[in-house]
Amino acid sequence: MKLNIAYLYQEHLNLYGDTGNVEILKFRADARNISANVLNIGVNDKINSSFFKKINILFMGGGPDAGQKDIYKDLLKNKAPYIKDFIENDGVSLFICGSYQLLGNYYKAEDASVLEGARILDLYTEQPGKGVQRCIGNTVAKLNDTILNDPVFQNNNYIGDLIVGFENHGGRTFLSERSIPFAQVLKGYGNNGDDFFEGIHYHNSIGTYFHGPILAKNPHLADYLISKSLGLDKLEKLDDYLSTSAHNTALRLRQ
Amino acid sequence: MKLFILRNVTILIVKIIKLLKKGNGYTLPGYIILKLFPTILKDKTFSFKKGIVVVSGTNGKTTTTKLISDIFKANGLRVTHNSSGSNLLRGIATALVMDLDFWGRVKTDVAVLEVDEFALSQVLDFIDPRVLVLLNLSRDQLDRYGETDTILSRWIHSLEILSTKTTLILDSTQPILSVLKSIFKGPTESFNSFSPQGLSVKESFNIKNVNAALKVCSLYKISLSKCLETINKFEYAYGRGEELTYEGNTFKLYLAKNPASFNNNLEMLLEGAFKFDSLLFILNDGLPDGRDVSWIYDIDTQLLERMIVDNNITTSNIYISGTRCFDMATRLFYAGVPVPRSNINISIKDTLSGVSKSPSKTVVLPNYSAMLDFRSITLGRNIL
Numbered sequence: 110m111k112l113n114i115a116y117l118y119q120e121h122l123n124l125y126g127d128t129g130n131v132e133i134l135k136f137r138a139d140a141r142n143i144s145a146n147v148l149n150i151g152v153n154d155k156i157n158s159s160f161f162k163k164i165n166i167l168f169m170g171g172g173p174d175a176g177q178k179d180i181y182k183d184l185l186k187n188k189a190p191y192i193k194d195f196i197e198n199d200g201v202s203l204f205i206c207g208s209y210q211l212l213g214n215y216y217k218a219e220d221a222s223v224l225e226g227a228r229i230l231d232l233y234t235e236q237p238g239k240g241v242q243r244c245i246g247n248t249v250a251k252l253n254d255t256i257l258n259d260p261v262f263q264n265n266n267y268i269g270d271l272i273v274g275f276e277n278h279g280g281r282t283f284l285s286e287r288s289i290p291f292a293q294v295l296k297g298y299g300n301n302g303d304d305f306f307e308g309i310h311y312h313n314s315i316g317t318y319f320h321g322p323i324l325a326k327n328p329h330l331a332d333y334l335i336s337k338s339l340g341l342d343k344l345e346k347l348d349d350y351l352s353t354s355a356h357n358t359a360l361r362l363r364q
Numbered sequence: 365m366k367l368f369i370l371r372n373v374t375i376l377i378v379k380i381i382k383l384l385k386k387g388n389g390y391t392l393p394g395y396i397i398l399k400l401f402p403t404i405l406k407d408k409t410f411s412f413k414k415g416i417v418v419v420s421g422t423n424g425k426t427t428t429t430k431l432i433s434d435i436f437k438a439n440g441l442r443v444t445h446n447s448s449g450s451n452l453l454r455g456i457a458t459a460l461v462m463d464l465d466f467w468g469r470v471k472t473d474v475a476v477l478e479v480d481e482f483a484l485s486q487v488l489d490f491i492d493p494r495v496l497v498l499l500n501l502s503r504d505q506l507d508r509y510g511e512t513d514t515i516l517s518r519w520i521h522s523l524e525i526l527s528t529k530t531t532l533i534l535d536s537t538q539p540i541l542s543v544l545k546s547i548f549k550g551p552t553e554s555f556n557s558f559s560p561q562g563l564s565v566k567e568s569f570n571i572k573n574v575n576a577a578l579k580v581c582s583l584y585k586i587s588l589s590k591c592l593e594t595i596n597k598f599e600y601a602y603g604r605g606e607e608l609t610y611e612g613n614t615f616k617l618y619l620a621k622n623p624a625s626f627n628n629n630l631e632m633l634l635e636g637a638f639k640f641d642s643l644l645f646i647l648n649d650g651l652p653d654g655r656d657v658s659w660i661y662d663i664d665t666q667l668l669e670r671m672i673v674d675n676n677i678t679t680s681n682i683y684i685s686g687t688r689c690f691d692m693a694t695r696l697f698y699a700g701v702p703v704p705r706s707n708i709n710i711s712i713k714d715t716l717s718g719v720s721k722s723p724s725k726t727v728v729l730p731n732y733s734a735m736l737d738f739r740s741i742t743l744g745r746n747i748l
Contacts (some may be wrong), residue, residue, distance in 0.1 A: 124503070125658045125659075132665075132698055173512070174511070245656075351690055352690075355691045356693070361635055
């Protein structure tokens with residue numbers, strides 16, 4: 110069996126060790142004799158719908174402002190329509206921080222200038238303006254019921270209902286009425302520090318502010334993504350003593 | 365008179381704070397000094413005959429300032445140096461005032477200051493250096509400093525208003541720094557990574573530090589051969605290749621606090637600088653470290669693997685400690701280095717008793733507060 114991971118804009122969007130998520134997906138697939146293959150897609154690489162037919166998981170990380178500017182045009186013009194198709198046909202994907210913001214409806218910067226988003230995820234992000242603190246710190250959140258009640262998640266879950274991570278973002282994200290959050294914040298700010306929502310869950314795609322990288326200390330989430338993307342009910346259990354211990358340590362960290 | 369009182373009151377306050385064990389005592393006096401006399405560090409009565417050398421950048425500050433200071437001293441200059449590692453504005457102000465003589469007069473010829481890269485702009489508002497060395501800029505403690513672009517734009521702003529009497533020294537091999545050259549209107553010099561003849565230092569990242577120091581010393585008219593005399597018997601600052609013995613075992617410390625310094629150390633160990641049989645990683649998330657440990661996923665895992673294989677280190681000889689030891693263990697696990705559970709322990713002390721079963725030579729890769737913890741345990745006292 111094969112797992113094809115499309116990794117978009119690694120060169121421009123990797124600031125907080127998010128690249129570790131791809132390494133972890135590959136490691137956990139390989140450990141089950143599922144041969145994982147990472148396809149790096151940069152600014153000049155062309156993709157189309159036939160490319161996405163063979164992709165199991167799509168990943169994009171977060172990046173510095175400069176990095177996001179570099180990919181912005183290419184993303185909206187050349188890639189967004191195919192990404193939208195992939196997501197709406199239930200393709201599994203994970204978007205962290207900056208890429209999560211870019212796939213929304215718009216991004217309003219500190220100087221009130223508005224940057225059009227890819228309009229794939231129904232949300233918008235606004236910078237609160239100068240002098241307002243960034244959302245920085247350790248995070249804990251409870252996964253949403255759709256995921257918790259999904260047998261594929263339950264079969265692969267040996268840790269519990271929570272996820273842990275670290276957030277570091279200036280923008281505040283607001284979901285539309287129709288959108289479902291990825292998780293409910295128990296510690297930290299989440300999307301905006303107000304509504305206790307963290308991230309978005311749309312079809313089989315997840316957008317989130319969690320770094321860490323998120324899959325490092327949440328092996329249940331990693332296996333959920335792999336299982337889901339391959340249509341498997343359950344993966345062989347791995348020895349996750351270390352990542353579980355790191356998960357439990359993180360539950361006790363102050364914000 | 366003003367400086368006489370300031371100097372002695374400062375020393376008194378620092379002593380009291382230290383006695384009360386409320387930290388190293390350098391922050392509060394500096395705050396008061398600058399609040400009362402904001403221009404004091406630019407004052408005529410507070411000037412060093414040979415000026416002030418400021419060194420900043422993400423990695424190599426401590427080593428480079430120590431190199432410069434050692435060379436200066438060996439060549440007859442009296443030096444004020446913030447060697448205790450207080451490299452933020454207030455700590456620097458305190459260190460400068462404390463190093464005045466009893467009567468409040470400057471007693472040294474030159475000051476060599478290591479300055480935190482984020483605090484640099486602020487420090488340059490208060491002092492005019494004769495030489496400013498910018499070593500490098502890479503990712504470090506994002507939760508505290510923000511993105512490297514943020515720091516770079518702060519540097520740019522400072523260089524726009526910096527006195528053109530200052531000489532700027534830059535690393536010519538770092539593309540990210542090239543923009544600074546065009547911004548600063550005063551004289552600019554650069555250094556590179558070529559090893560000067562007659563140098564016994566081998567690690568490539570240290571050659572850059574050496575070259576930066578040589579550049580500074582050449583501005584002070586100290587000959588290359590004189591400089592090399594000092595450099596070739598140089599003793600690294602604490603935690604930078606420092607060797608400690610504890611219960612019959614030898615430990616060599618290499619500070620690994622961000623992806624760049626971590627990779628530098630891996631490269632050096634891969635080059636086979638010396639033999640060792642055990643490895644100890646210590647990862648903390650204390651205040652000076654930044655609380656975000658995700659940077660460990662940006663270290664070069666291929667380099668890590670090659671270093672471990674080339675030095676014949678088995679996973680049973682790898683130990684992990686510190687408040688975030690399980691984060692590090694998970695990281696190594698995903699890099700194909702599964703460290704046994706019994707070698708992982710939050711407590712450094714308990715970990716050491718495991719390492720100490722047989723006489724060994726252990727390389728320790730700690731981040732900042734982990735390095736301090738390790739030293740205070742093995743030396744039995746607090747150093748800073």
